[in-house]
Amino acid sequence: MALIHVEGLRHGYRVGGATVWALDDVDLDIEQGEFVAVMGPSGSGKSTFMNMLGCLDRPTEGRYRLDGVDIDNLDDDALAAIRNHSVGFVFQSFNLLPRNSAIENVELPLVYRRMWRRERRRRASTMLEKLDLADRANHTPGELSGGQQQRVAIARALVTEPRVLLADEPTGALDSRTGREILAIFRRLNGEGLTIVLVTHDAEVAANANRIVAFRDGRVVADDPATRRPLNSRIGRRLTLVPIDAQ
Numbered sequence: 001m002a003l004i005h006v007e008g009l010r011h012g013y014r015v016g017g018a019t020v021w022a023l024d025d026v027d028l029d030i031e032q033g034e035f036v037a038v039m040g041p042s043g044s045g046k047s048t049f050m051n052m053l054g055c056l057d058r059p060t061e062g063r064y065r066l067d068g069v070d071i072d073n074l075d076d077d078a079l080a081a082i083r084n085h086s087v088g089f090v091f092q093s094f095n096l097l098p099r100n101s102a103i104e105n106v107e108l109p110l111v112y113r114r115m116w117r118r119e120r121r122r123r124a125s126t127m128l129e130k131l132d133l134a135d136r137a138n139h140t141p142g143e144l145s146g147g148q149q150q151r152v153a154i155a156r157a158l159v160t161e162p163r164v165l166l167a168d169e170p171t172g173a174l175d176s177r178t179g180r181e182i183l184a185i186f187r188r189l190n191g192e193g194l195t196i197v198l199v200t201h202d203a204e205v206a207a208n209a210n211r212i213v214a215f216r217d218g219r220v221v222a223d224d225p226a227t228r229r230p231l232n233s234r235i236g237r238r239l240t241l242v243p244i245d246a247q
Contacts, residue, residue, distance in 0.1 A: 001068060001167050003163060004053060005193055009062035011048055022048040024218035030197065032163075035190040037206035038199045040215035047168065049215065050199050054166050055079045067163050080159035084112055087158030092169040094149045096141040096156075102148075103128060103137040106156045113160075125156040131185070147178035154185060157193075165189065167198040171205055183208045202220070 002239040009026040012019040023045045030036055040046040052064060055071060064071045067086060074082070083089075096105045103124045110120035128137050131151040141149050150170060157165055167186065171179030187208060190196050198209060206212050215224035 002065075003032040003034075003067055004028070004030040004197075005063070005065040006052075007063040009049075009052065009064060010060050011052065011057065012060045021218045023052070026062070026148070026218075026220055028213065028220060028223070030164075030195065032195055034188070034192070034197070034211055035196045035209045036043070036211045036212050036213060037202065037209035038197060038215065039206050041201070043215050044200050044215040045218040046215045048218075050166055050168055050197070053164070053197060054089060055082050062130070084109055084160060086163045088160060088162035088165045090153050090157050090165065090167040091168045092172040093172070094141070094153045095148075096149060096152060098141050101138045101140055102133060102144065102152045102155075105141070105152055106159050109160045123159050124155070127159045128152070130158075131155045136204060145178070146174050147181055148176065150178075150182055150184070154182075158189075162194075164195040164197060167196065169200055170198065171200075171202075 003053050006026055006028045009023050009028075010021055011023040012021045014020075026045075026049065038046045050059070052059055053066075055066075055074075059072065062072075066082065069082070071079070071082065086222060097108070100108075101204060103121070105128055106124040107120045113120075115123075121152070125137065128134055131154060133148060133151055133155065134153075136144060136148055141152070144152065150173075154170075165186075170186075174182065183205065186196055186198065190210075196209075198205070200206050212222070213220060
């Protein structure tokens with residue numbers, strides 16, 4: 001059974017008495033352990049699709065099953081629980097609380113779980129150490145570089161031990177060198193078994209995934225099995241991989 005199963009997915013908006021379909025009859029399966037890049041021009045439906053996968057919005061029609069659970073008819077509390085337990089989010093703009101330290105930002109999803117402070121602090125510390133940020137735990141976002149802020153955001157996404165990581169243009173606010181560092185982290189996490197779905201408009205960023213799905217006008221227009229080949233055979237000389245611990 002696929003980790004993510006989408007069947008006949010449609011999502012529409014009413015504009016001037018007519019329905020505009022941001023997603024139009026999308027069928028897609030994503031298996032546990034895949035690293036999938038979702039590409040497409042502005043207005044293609046890729047961000048709407050990401051919102052559906054993250055349970056941030058509800059489909060107008062169709063079926064969405066995450067890890068065997070039918071999402072379509074869940075109430076708001078159940079959707080919130082899915083977001084807190086099964087899905088991790090990484091955004092282009094980091095979305096960190098500016099007055100809170102790095103470790104407090106990472107702890108936040110565990111606060112919503114009402115986890116004991118000692119346990120959530122332990123988990124957050126472990127995650128920051130994994131992302132080479134142990135020495136920045138007590139720094140606020142304003143005291144961190146862009147790459148460090150994004151690593152804090154990744155740590156926050158991972159601290160709940162999600163089944164899938166959703167990343168929306170995660171390198172869009174970073175310079176190219178720092179962006180490569182972040183993509184190296186994603187590849188490492190995927191190598192450890194984490195399922196990743198990454199939205200991007202950049203073909204070089206998408207080349208880091210082992211599968212590329214292209215959207216246009218709300219539909220999947222390409223999902224070529226040929227893109228599911230080993231990473232090294234596709235990246236070649238186009239990308240210079242930066243060590244994870246590079247600053």
